[in-house]
Amino acid sequence: MSIKDRKKLILASSSPRRQELIRTLRLPYEIRVSDVNEDTGPGLAPAEIVEQLSGRKAAAVCEMYKSELPENGIIIGSDTVVVLEGRVLGKPRDERDAFGMLSALQGRAHHVYSGVALLDVATGQTLVDHQVTAVYMKPLTGGQIERYIRTGEPMDKAGSYAIQGLGATIVERIEGDYFNVVGLPISLLSELLERLGITVL
Numbered sequence: 001m002s003i004k005d006r007k008k009l010i011l012a013s014s015s016p017r018r019q020e021l022i023r024t025l026r027l028p029y030e031i032r033v034s035d036v037n038e039d040t041g042p043g044l045a046p047a048e049i050v051e052q053l054s055g056r057k058a059a060a061v062c063e064m065y066k067s068e069l070p071e072n073g074i075i076i077g078s079d080t081v082v083v084l085e086g087r088v089l090g091k092p093r094d095e096r097d098a099f100g101m102l103s104a105l106q107g108r109a110h111h112v113y114s115g116v117a118l119l120d121v122a123t124g125q126t127l128v129d130h131q132v133t134a135v136y137m138k139p140l141t142g143g144q145i146e147r148y149i150r151t152g153e154p155m156d157k158a159g160s161y162a163i164q165g166l167g168a169t170i171v172e173r174i175e176g177d178y179f180n181v182v183g184l185p186i187s188l189l190s191e192l193l194e195r196l197g198i199t200v201l
């Protein structure tokens with residue numbers, strides 16, 4: 001039996017996108033969700049924000065489900081933000097907020113940062129890293145933005161769009177990992193898993 005068979009991934013996420021993406025690794029996994037305060041306070045760089053929140057999400061699941069987690073578990077936490085000229089955009093508070101974000105993002109480039117934290121239940125060891133992808137959005141009219149918001153798609157997404165959905169039509173091109181934009185940088189995650197002795201391939 002290889003190490004791969006003996007470890008179990010625990011995805012600390014309520015995001016349907018992350019839950020879908022974790023399956024691509026073809027490793028045994030389960031999902032545990034906890035409530036985490038996503039306030040990081042002022043003065044942190046985007047990379048620090050997503051790394052800190054990813055670690056917090058993994059640690060919260062470890063704390064909350066301590067007694068029932070498998071000894072061989074590796075908890076995965078992740079967080080995604082959109083960054084436009086130094087301004088960090090999370091999920092919109094309401095439709096008005098979404099309109100403001102999309103109006104600011106249209107017709108220019110921004111960066112999507114996703115953090116990943118791996119917490120080894122047995123040892124408490126944590127690995128954290130992040131990935132950045134540049135996204136070039138097409139110019140949009142106010143009417144297009146309003147109609148996109150009316151579909152409901154932007155409301156639970158960082159930056160108020162989903163590249164994997166109808167948002168694909170408003171993205172001109174990207175530089176970097178597509179999955180990082182969707183919310184889980186699978187390639188980086190596989191590298192971190194390898195560092196814990198779990199080979200994906």
Ligand SMILES: Cc1cn([C@H]2C[C@H](O)[C@@H](COP(=O)(O)OP(=O)(O)OP(=O)(O)O)O2)c(=O)[nH]c1=O
Nearest residue numbers: 013014015079080157158161162163181182183
């Ligand atoms: C930019 C972008 C973000 N997103 C999503 C990914 C994340 O779910 C969300 C960013 O919010 P997060 O706070 O990173 O995650 P979450 O609250 O949805 O889930 P959890 O904390 O339980 O893991 O935005 C897309 O689905 N597509 C996109 O193109």
